Amino acid sequence: MKRRRGSLKKVAPTSGTNLSRSGYTAIAHFTHRLTSPPGWIPKTTGARGTHQTGDRPAWEPDSQPSPPYLRTAVTEPFTALAPPQRLHSTLSSAVVGMGSPAGGQVAGTLHPSHLAFAESSLTDPEQDSWELDDSKPARDALALPERGLQGLYLSCFDMLFTEDAAWLLKVAEGAPPAAGSPRPEPRKDPEQCPVIDSQALGLSLGLDAQMEERSLEQVQSMVVGEVLKDIETACKLLNITPDPMEWNAGNVQKWVLWTEHLYRLPQVGKAFQDLCGKDLCSMSEEDFRQRSLQCGDVLYAHLDIWKSAAWMKERCSPGDDKLTAGEELWSEADSFCSGQPIHLWQFLRELLLKPHSYGRCIRWLNKEKGIFKIEDSAHVARLWGIRKNRPAMNYDKLSRSIRQYYKKGIIRKPDVSQRLVYQFVHPV
DNA sequence: AAGGAGGATTTTT
DNA sequence: AAAAATCCTCCTT
Numbered sequence: 001m002k003r004r005r006g007s008l009k010k011v012a013p014t015s016g017t018n019l020s021r022s023g024y025t026a027i028a029h030f031t032h033r034l035t036s037p038p039g040w041i042p043k044t045t046g047a048r049g050t051h052q053t054g055d056r057p058a059w060e061p062d063s064q065p066s067p068p069y070l071r072t073a074v075t076e077p078f079t080a081l082a083p084p085q086r087l088h089s090t091l092s093s094a095v096v097g098m099g100s101p102a103g104g105q106v107a108g109t110l111h112p113s114h115l116a117f118a119e120s121s122l123t124d125p126e127q128d129s130w131e132l133d134d135s136k137p138a139r140d141a142l143a144l145p146e147r148g149l150q151g152l153y154l155s156c157f158d159m160l161f162t163e164d165a166a167w168l169l170k171v172a173e174g175a176p177p178a179a180g181s182p183r184p185e186p187r188k189d190p191e192q193c194p195v196i197d198s199q200a201l202g203l204s205l206g207l208d209a210q211m212e213e214r215s216l217e218q219v220q221s222m223v224v225g226e227v228l229k230d231i232e233t234a235c236k237l238l239n240i241t242p243d244p245m246e247w248n249a250g251n252v253q254k255w256v257l258w259t260e261h262l263y264r265l266p267q268v269g270k271a272f273q274d275l276c277g278k279d280l281c282s283m284s285e286e287d288f289r290q291r292s293l294q295c296g297d298v299l300y301a302h303l304d305i306w307k308s309a310a311w312m313k314e315r316c317s318p319g320d321d322k323l324t325a326g327e328e329l330w331s332e333a334d335s336f337c338s339g340q341p342i343h344l345w346q347f348l349r350e351l352l353l354k355p356h357s358y359g360r361c362i363r364w365l366n367k368e369k370g371i372f373k374i375e376d377s378a379h380v381a382r383l384w385g386i387r388k389n390r391p392a393m394n395y396d397k398l399s400r401s402i403r404q405y406y407k408k409g410i411i412r413k414p415d416v417s418q419r420l421v422y423q424f425v426h427p428v
Numbered sequence: 429a430a431g432g433a434g435g436a437t438t439t440t441t
Numbered sequence: 442a443a444a445a446a447t448c449c450t451c452c453t454t
Contacts, residue, residue, distance in 0.1 A: 341441065343444075377431085388440095390446070395431085401445055403433065419431060419454075 224312070230357060231309050234258070237350050237387060239342065243310040244303060247277030250389075257386045259302050261379070262357065265295040272299075281307060344401050345410050345424070347387060348372070351380070358383075370427030374420040 235242050238258055240251045256272045271291040288296035351358040352372055361376040374380050377395035385393030405411035414423040
């Protein structure tokens with residue numbers, strides 16, 4: 001365990017440079033989220049056109065039924081291994097799942113249930129597997145108090161490594177580089193690696209450990225890549241730049257609203273009004289907590305991730321292109337021009353492309369045919385409203401706009417019409 | 429009650 | 442002018 005703890009510390013930058021403190025913090029948050037199952041908080045069912053405010057269910061571990069993944073994941077890890085292909089999606093789902101609305105748990109606080117790797121991801125990331133029949137005897141996940149995130153994280157890693165190291169290498173190579181930035185090679189000289197106190201931990205680097213570390217780095221690269229992609233998507237959806245420093249007050253407000261809705265945080269209201277990006281970035285975690293007692297720290301953690309991403313972008317691609325870091329991200333926006341207002345159908349498609357972030361409010365029923373279902377109409381409408389600065393947006397109005405697409409031949413009802421189910425006429 | 433179809437009108441970009 | 446937003450009536454599930 002100690003040996004592994006050493007390698008986990010190497011969670012860090014994808015470039016040869018050391019990661020900032022906040023970078024580490026951000027990765028820690030990623031890892032934290034990695035272990036939080038998506039959709040943990042029960043769906044809030046707002047009435048049409050109205051929004052549930054307040055009274056959001058708090059993180060109540062004791063009152064929640066223990067979902068199957070929790071019972072099986074920890075004590076019965078990875079006996080039935082999926083084929084590499086599937087593991088890939090597993091890993092990305094886990095990674096992307098970090099960004100999943102996982103409820104309002106306080107970042108940095110370890111709850112035992114965080115130890116559970118989302119078993120659902122191991123079988124089918126799209127499924128709400130805790131709704132499936134779970135005939136296995138309930139295990140007491142809490143009986144593993146010593147087993148921290150690191151052990152868990154490495155369990156995932158071990159699974160990948162022992163099962164198919166070659167595949168992992170392949171995946172790491174094939175991992176889509178984060179927008180525009182050159183995918184850094186796996187570190188080869190430990191000299192430049194950010195502080196690893198492996199010696200202090202009595203770690204002797206055997207061949208095993210070296211390979212382990214290398215693969216771990218690749219996993220980390222994937223993590224970072226996925227996070228950057230998530231941020232890119234969020235930028236598209238929100239119409240803001242990736243670098244928080246560039247945000248104006250409106251952008252900040254949008255980001256706050258979006259984040260709190262996406263992660264179903266308690267609403268902070270206007271606590272962050274009239275702050276521009278620079279102000280926001282200069283605030284400490286304590287400042288955040290003061291503005292919002294309930295979720296200031298979570299917001300801070302998210303902002304930290306964004307800041308780190310922007311930081312990494314800057315370091316990794318020092319203006320070798322004609323584009324700045326921010327523009328690089330934007331150049332990836334292919335489905336619509338950056339200046340043009342986003343269309344509703346584009347917005348919906350973007351949401352659908354990120355099932356692990358938005359899968360609980362909208363998802364594909366049949367991606368090939370372009371059939372999708374809006375699972376949480378109020379939530380989708382809310383997100384659309386945030387995007388368009390239309391606080392009064394609701395599903396009534398959103399659906400009217402969708403119906404306008406009928407005669408334009410963009411969206412239609414599927415052959416067998418079902419509630420909240422639509423179909424893109426031209427699926428990609 | 430929530431969703432669906434579509435007309436009419438206004439607003440935003 | 443296009444695309445939404447808003448409002449509304451009637452209808453279906």
